[in-house]
Amino acid sequence: MSPEPDPALADRLAQAVARIDAPDVVLAVTRGGRRTVLTGGSALTPPTPRHALRYELGSLSKTFTVLLLAELARAGALALDDPLVAHLPDLPLTHPYARRITLWHLATHTSGLPRIPTDLVVGAVVHPYANGYAAYDTDRLLRTFARTRPRHRPGTRWRYSNFGLALLGPALSRAAGTTYPALLTERVLRPLGLTDTTLGPGTTGTDAIGHRTNGVTPVRSADMGAFLAAGSVRATPGDLLTYLEAHLFPEDTPLAGPLRDVQVPLLRRGWRHRNTHTLTWYHHPASHGPLLFHVGATFGQQAFIGYHPATRTGLVALATRRGRSCRMITTAYETLYALAGQPPERAAGAGGGSGR
Template identity: 65%
Template sequence: MRAWRVRTYGSEAALRDRLTLEVARLEAPDVVLAVTRRGRRTVVTGGRAGASATPREALRYELGSLSKTYAVLLLTTLAAEGLLTQDDRLAAHLPPTLRLPHRDSHGITLRHLATHTAGLPRIPYALFPGALLRPYQSGYARYDTERLLSAFAATRPRHPAGSRWGYSNFGAALLGPALARAAAVAYPALLGTRVLRPLGLTGTTLGPGPQGADAVGYRADGRTPLPATDMGAFSAAGAVRATPHDMLSYLEAHLNPAGTQLSGPLKEVQVPQLHRGGRRGETHTLTWFQHPAPGGPMLFHAGATFGQQAFCGYHPASGTGLAAVATRRGRRCRLVPAAYELLYALAEEGR
């Protein structure tokens, strides 16, 4: 993604004008761009769909893979409590009756799952045919925890853990049952009590809410609504739903960890873990992608479900965070590159 220079965002009005312009450029039924700069928030909404009874900024949006950042923050929180360590073997936190016939499966640690270095495919092999034949249906919904663990046992890792990077929803999903078993608490409740509640994220959940509370995506025709995405046992990989203001609160916690109850874990997830792609490649923290930016690195993650897209990014040096969400018609939506470029521009202005 290429960054570009823009005029100075010295005033609230100038920033709001820029956000309004970006919202108008995006081809999406609903769009929200939300910025926090040293604790001051600016939120602009728009889109091609008609206004709903619930304001766009009050709806909860499906965050898709952004959910992984919440799961890994939970991992570091449980590590801080002494319930586990990041370098525990995954097998140590799975049912002892689960037989793992492949040798490399035994070397996978929780850190490997968090950093996408476990050697597991993007999704279980059994999900590939359904993903091709039914692009608007969630195959994850048919995967309960038992089936997820059985799929792990049956999967031969592509390479020894820690030797290569390869993005994996499969690996991130396994954090769910592992963390739940370590704490003896179901994953949704565990995330709620250890992460969401301490950070005051009252508009964030792992499941759909009452009618009118959640944003709705559409098929490519722009008229046929899509059902809420059911992630089944893949909750840790992609089930979080959040309002834009809760997303800003989440970013503000990362920008100012000392002002939260999770100071240590929030700092821990920002520590670089690996670099890939040579000199022009990218660095990864325990859960965030990290790219160079004016004044210091910016950290970000994106996510998508069948009808929605989301982006969260922050630039600690300037105290800037950007949350962006959109519903979409089919797969046409440039929300993520637009949000990335906007965050870079804000970082450049704020250095």
């Protein structure tokens, strides 16, 4: 039998769910290994309960890819400071800076590459709900990289790049001698017990359906094409809690070393370099210790996961969105930040069950 939910935590999450303007909402918290889950939203309750659906994670997928990178580095299959061209040696690169890009630069968004390839920009502006990624195969991705001039010398400036993270997919695949989906499954998903996490749509009725800004018109499942490593992961709230618990208790997993590696602060970024970044996580100051988090979005869904190691607290927020004004990301961050403000001894003893 699940332990009784903490009433104060359940009330806090219910208030947070009410602030999010979206058709479907899930907020889930793990504290000291105990879980509390709340759902809501303006849409009719789907046949499969919201907490059991698989959601598109968008850029949150990058945390899985970089954890895989850290695992392969620990295993000796590659090194973080390997040049990208060492694993993609046949590319006719036209710009000297491109040859200096390392796997570390790609993971930390310091490669100098643009956010997305320029040939995707125009289509995204003219047709915001048309998925240009679907027809973008790996050969096209590599050809585009070969002729792209980095905006600055690698390692000198932080610039968020889906393009750069996408290139980690073929690079890791080449280094390990297998496909990216097989690699992620064998080296990350299976060892962490993430049985409801996939790189594509599941069977009918198991996936959340995204929405356009009107909150009613459905959006088709996001096919990320060659941007698999940057935005293709789908997961249930339960699996995401398991994923966060692995980061909070790495010693209890087969990936203890890589899980610790991805949490080490590595660089400072933002206005006056006030923000810190690890190999994959945003790293903000909070009570008793840092708060780590990442966000993601697809054409019709939003996702947030974050954790506070000092209080062993993690939070998952998922929504089928109604535009950018649904307030999910802000609400999730503020909720986690408030939970992090509780003293560690109180957080460690907080209860939690499954309130839906």
